[in-house]
Amino acid sequence: MVEVTLWGALGQLAGGQSKVEVEAKDIRELFRKLAEQYPGIEPWIEKGIAVAIDGTIYRDTWSKELPQGAEIFLLPRLAGG
Amino acid sequence: MNFDPRFSGRKFASVGTRPIRPDGVDKVTGRARYGADFNMAGQLVGRVLRSPHAHAKILKIDTSKAEKLAGVKAVITAADLPDLTDGDAAMYDVLDNCMARSKALYDGHAVAAVAAVDARTARQALKLIEVDYELLPHVTDVDEAMKHTAPLINDTIFTEGLEEKPVKPSNVTKRSQFGHGDVHQGFGHADFIVERSFKTEQTHQGYIEPHACVANVSSDGTADLWVCTQGHFVYRQHCAQLLGLEASKLRVTSSEIGGGFGGKTHVWAEPVALALSRKAGRPVKLVMTRDEVFRASGPTSATSIDVKIGARKDGTITAAEATLRYSSGPYAGTWAEIGAMTAFACYKLDNVKTVGYEVLVNRPKTAAYRAPSAPMAAFAVESAVDELAKELGMDPVEFRIKNAAQEGTRSSYGPVYGPIGIGPTLEAAKTHPHMKAPLGKNQGRGMACGFWFNFGGQTCVDLNIGMDGSVSLAVGTVDVGGSRASLSLVAAEELGIDYAQLKAVVADTSSLGYNDMTDGSRGTFSSSMATISAARNAIKILRDRAAQMWDIPVDDVIWENGHAIAKGEKYGNLAALSLKEIAAASGKTGGPIAGHSELVADGAGVSFATHICDIEVDPETGAARVIRYTVIQDAGKAVHPTYVEGQYQGGAAQGIGWALNEEYIYGKDGRLQNAGFLDYRIPVCSDLPMIDTQILEIPNPNHPYGVRGVGETSIVPPLAAIANAMSNAAGVRMTHIPMSPPRVLAAIEAEREGRA
Amino acid sequence: MAGVAVSTTINGDHVEYLCQPDETLLDVLRDRLGLTGAKEGCGTGDCGACSIILDDRLVCSCLVLGAEAEGRQVETVEGMAHGEKLHTLQQKFLEHAALQCGICTPGFLIAAKDLLAKNPDPSEEEIRFGLAGNLCRCTGYDKIVRAVQDAANVMKGA
Numbered sequence: 001m002v003e004v005t006l007w008g009a010l011g012q013l014a015g016g017q018s019k020v021e022v023e024a025k026d027i028r029e030l031f032r033k034l035a036e037q038y039p040g041i042e043p044w045i046e047k048g049i050a051v052a053i054d055g056t057i058y059r060d061t062w063s064k065e066l067p068q069g070a071e072i073f074l075l076p077r078l079a080g081g
Numbered sequence: 082m083n084f085d086p087r088f089s090g091r092k093f094a095s096v097g098t099r100p101i102r103p104d105g106v107d108k109v110t111g112r113a114r115y116g117a118d119f120n121m122a123g124q125l126v127g128r129v130l131r132s133p134h135a136h137a138k139i140l141k142i143d144t145s146k147a148e149k150l151a152g153v154k155a156v157i158t159a160a161d162l163p164d165l166t167d168g169d170a171a172m173y174d175v176l177d178n179c180m181a182r183s184k185a186l187y188d189g190h191a192v193a194a195v196a197a198v199d200a201r202t203a204r205q206a207l208k209l210i211e212v213d214y215e216l217l218p219h220v221t222d223v224d225e226a227m228k229h230t231a232p233l234i235n236d237t238i239f240t241e242g243l244e245e246k247p248v249k250p251s252n253v254t255k256r257s258q259f260g261h262g263d264v265h266q267g268f269g270h271a272d273f274i275v276e277r278s279f280k281t282e283q284t285h286q287g288y289i290e291p292h293a294c295v296a297n298v299s300s301d302g303t304a305d306l307w308v309c310t311q312g313h314f315v316y317r318q319h320c321a322q323l324l325g326l327e328a329s330k331l332r333v334t335s336s337e338i339g340g341g342f343g344g345k346t347h348v349w350a351e352p353v354a355l356a357l358s359r360k361a362g363r364p365v366k367l368v369m370t371r372d373e374v375f376r377a378s379g380p381t382s383a384t385s386i387d388v389k390i391g392a393r394k395d396g397t398i399t400a401a402e403a404t405l406r407y408s409s410g411p412y413a414g415t416w417a418e419i420g421a422m423t424a425f426a427c428y429k430l431d432n433v434k435t436v437g438y439e440v441l442v443n444r445p446k447t448a449a450y451r452a453p454s455a456p457m458a459a460f461a462v463e464s465a466v467d468e469l470a471k472e473l474g475m476d477p478v479e480f481r482i483k484n485a486a487q488e489g490t491r492s493s494y495g496p497v498y499g500p501i502g503i504g505p506t507l508e509a510a511k512t513h514p515h516m517k518a519p520l521g522k523n524q525g526r527g528m529a530c531g532f533w534f535n536f537g538g539q540t541c542v543d544l545n546i547g548m549d550g551s552v553s554l555a556v557g558t559v560d561v562g563g564s565r566a567s568l569s570l571v572a573a574e575e576l577g578i579d580y581a582q583l584k585a586v587v588a589d590t591s592s593l594g595y596n597d598m599t600d601g602s603r604g605t606f607s608s609s610m611a612t613i614s615a616a617r618n619a620i621k622i623l624r625d626r627a628a629q630m631w632d633i634p635v636d637d638v639i640w641e642n643g644h645a646i647a648k649g650e651k652y653g654n655l656a657a658l659s660l661k662e663i664a665a666a667s668g669k670t671g672g673p674i675a676g677h678s679e680l681v682a683d684g685a686g687v688s689f690a691t692h693i694c695d696i697e698v699d700p701e702t703g704a705a706r707v708i709r710y711t712v713i714q715d716a717g718k719a720v721h722p723t724y725v726e727g728q729y730q731g732g733a734a735q736g737i738g739w740a741l742n743e744e745y746i747y748g749k750d751g752r753l754q755n756a757g758f759l760d761y762r763i764p765v766c767s768d769l770p771m772i773d774t775q776i777l778e779i780p781n782p783n784h785p786y787g788v789r790g791v792g793e794t795s796i797v798p799p800l801a802a803i804a805n806a807m808s809n810a811a812g813v814r815m816t817h818i819p820m821s822p823p824r825v826l827a828a829i830e831a832e833r834e835g836r837a
Numbered sequence: 838m839a840g841v842a843v844s845t846t847i848n849g850d851h852v853e854y855l856c857q858p859d860e861t862l863l864d865v866l867r868d869r870l871g872l873t874g875a876k877e878g879c880g881t882g883d884c885g886a887c888s889i890i891l892d893d894r895l896v897c898s899c900l901v902l903g904a905e906a907e908g909r910q911v912e913t914v915e916g917m918a919h920g921e922k923l924h925t926l927q928q929k930f931l932e933h934a935a936l937q938c939g940i941c942t943p944g945f946l947i948a949a950k951d952l953l954a955k956n957p958d959p960s961e962e963e964i965r966f967g968l969a970g971n972l973c974r975c976t977g978y979d980k981i982v983r984a985v986q987d988a989a990n991v992m993k994g995a
Binding site: 099101102104105106108109110111112113114115117118201286287288289290291337338339340341342368370371561562563723724726727730731733734735757758759763764765766767768769771772 | 857859867872873874875876877878879880881883884886913914915917918923927930931932933934936937938939940941942943946961962964965966968969970971972973974975976977978979980981982983
């Protein structure tokens with residue numbers, strides 16, 4: 001079970017929660033379960049959500065494992081120059 | 082692929098040296114081919130008709146006269162680019178931006194295009210196209226556009242991110258919020274509070290090469306596109322989607338690129354050129370004029386930002402808050418959101434709150450510009466931080482060091498930081514000789530910090546070993562400033578061969594797997610990771626071939642310094658085999674030798690910089706010039722230090738231009754008044770001093786060599802560094818960027834009157 | 838419109854071409870003669886990317902008509918190297934990494950060549966003002982100035 005912090009807009013889609021608990025071993029499973037529990041989040045996952053694991057931001061490595069006790073933080077996917 | 086991206090702490094032979102770039106000779110002899118330097122047999126000249134109005138309904142477009150003009154081969158309007166975006170709102174905006182559909186949304190918005198046998202005929206044809214417009218009220222200012230009375234740019238947009246669903250449409254497309262703690266309580270604990278409002282004007286990336294492409298669509302559904310772009314694979318996806326082509330049948334070749342800085346990250350004229358070619362049945366070359374580049378491509382957001390920061394007497398910041406309003410042009414964007422995330426990222430804050438508002442205006446669609454959105458937020462925050470240090474009577478560097486984020490700090494945008502480099506850049510600034518150099522009359526010194534997220538992304542590399550032992554490296558990230566040199570160094574390092582034995586090229590979209598574009602400072606970070614991986618895959622094959630040549634088990638063969646070595650006493654008399662020798666025998670040991678890599682480079686790590694600058698202000702005219710400038714930034718590991726310095730210097734120069742001169746000036750009619758380099762003045766050689774650089778190397782734990790992206794962060798601190806220097810040089814706190822002479826003079830005069 | 842017949846010398850070679858009366862020399866060089874080293878960054882003489890030397894004078898070729906080249910000497914970046922041997926300025930631009938994207942480089946090389954021909958020992962300030970008609974958006978000019986300084990030193994000694 002990992003605790004996942006959602007940013008503002010995403011929290012609204014998860015019934016106003018800023019933190020949710022999800023049983024997930026990697027980013028792919030996390031996204032799948034989030035979409036199951038909170039269907040409103042699914043289009044955001046489609047558009048792209050970045051996942052910070054202990055401060056390091058992952059944008060596309062859905063196979064990245066979520067270590068027990070790690071801080072998991074979801075962020076909007078950003079554009080660069 | 083089992084690729085371990087973790088930092089390995091190896092010693093380097095090639096990485097960190099400064100050889101001449103592989104594409105250099107072509108670029109100094111005029112042989113390098115940029116977007117407009119390519120031609121196809123029988124090509125036509127494409128030209129675009131643009132709206133002269135800031136906001137207007139398009140009632141009717143009559144192209145019949147233009148079509149009848151001798152030499153005109155195709156005329157297109159939005160009808161020739163039907164909506165195939167299938168509910169993809171972002172792509173629909175790109176489509177509408179390429180060719181206006183029901184409304185022209187800014188001065189310069191494309192409404193029709195022609196292809197003709199030569200430029201003169203094309204220009205004549207544009208004059209023959211009749212467009213009936215119904216003028217609509219317009220708004221170009223970000224604060225004005227937020228007012229309830231402002232003309233609505235898109236009446237189907239209701240603000241996202243509000244607690245209560247809005248009942249009326251608005252020019253504010255989205256509200257976003259970041260932070261933690263309780264700012265109200267935090268300000269209650271403050272002894273000093275600084276609260277200020279700032280504005281920054283819209284700037285353009287200002288690449289010297291206008292957008293240019295040559296498109297050729299065949300009747301069998303295949304197509305070719307030659308184009309200057311930061312991401313030819315991305316352009317292929319976009320163009321294929323907008324034109325209804327199959328992606329793999331559209332081959333996109335990226336030309337040499339004459340600057341991008343974020344402005345060549347999405348399509349503008351390319352779908353138009355393809356649509357013209359499809360209709361005319363001939364190749365079409367489309368090159369924007371500089372006027373079109375300014376009016377219709379690029380720019381960054383104009384902003385309006387309120388900042389409030391409080392601190393205790395001992396210099397501890399107790400709370401920080403910002404409201405950021407960013408213009409996104411006439412289409413929804415996420416620019417304020419990025420500003421809200423980056424604004425306070427340099428600091429360790431218990432109580433922080435940032436709110437961003439994305440605002441529609443009748444200006445060109447905002448595009449990314451080097452660390453997009455961060456410079457404006459940093460200008461506001463770092464100006465306020467400087468003011469607060471002054472109120473506290475603290476040295477600005479010491480004040481920042483005291484409050485700097487460090488490993489374990491919860492960032493203002495959410496996650497807790499791992500090891501980061503803001504502290505070391507500040508410590509380096511503190512001891513830098515620049516900080517102690519004497520200043521003359523009307524001179525002042527300022528400093529500021531900057532933050533940027535770096536990215537990685539999808540990346541693909543092919544490394545092919547020729548039978549003569551030379552190595553070609555095909556990468557898919559466009560080389561915007563010397564990355565072919567860096568990637569050659571990385572391949573040389575990994576293979577253990579000489580840099581001169583390699584040649585790196587940027588492959589076209591039919592020759593390599595998909596690559597994300599060169600943005601987010603990712604070019605060298607991502608492609609070096611894929612290059613290392615590809616080289617290691619090639620080494621596996623080289624070892625296997627050596628084992629065959631020796632007829633020994635491959636597990637007994639190791640790779641060292643460009644040679645296969647048979648490991649163990651029993652092979653004592655086997656001379657090492659060089660890459661060259663193994664390559665020469667490859668035809669008899671299993672055929673060509675190559676290493677491939679497809680990966681997602683992630684874990685780029687955030688980036689920080691500290692800049693110091695001295696300026697001199699003429700109190701009679703308000704003109705300011707930068708007389709000394711120092712950039713201190715963490716590169717993780719500088720693969721080719723000269724090009725790292727170049728990135729630092731170039732970003733600083735763009736920031737200096739933004740701070741002092743550059744701005745889009747709109748008339749009351751909503752038309753851009755300064756769409757040219759004469760009136761939109763970017764820094765010239767005589768405006769600038771040498772720009773000193775200090776490269777820190779704090780290894781990135783998520784890259785085998787410790788590499789970090791270096792391209793963008795250097796544009797973040799200059800706006801504030803110069804504003805802070807201005808405050809010390811002229812005694813005025815400038816809150817409106819650019820600090821052009823009339824604004825500075827007005828501030829100096831107001832200050833004088835205030836004192837009198 | 839009837840074309841204008843022009844006879845001129847480009848990088849030492851005799852060249853003849855037909856051009857339209859309103860056609861710029863830049864367009865002639867690029868579109869008719871295939872000399873694409875000179876670039877069009879603005880078309881209004883503000884960026885210097887199309888710099889050429891016309892009878893010992895540094896000009897923006899976008900502000901010169903093709904017809905005006907009649908009987909004159911035109912020098913473009915393509916004429917700087919001798920065979921395989923690069924001009925000292927070209928070599929120094931490479932060594933100092935005085936280019937990133939490189940689009941402005943041909944113009945800078947021509948402008949610097951003109952500068953050093955007229956002032957073989959320029960100060961930093963003279964270099965900066967001498968090259969102020971050429972825009973570079975990538976480098977911040979630091980490495981360009983250093984490359985020109987280094988080239989001036991080498992060329993003085995030669």
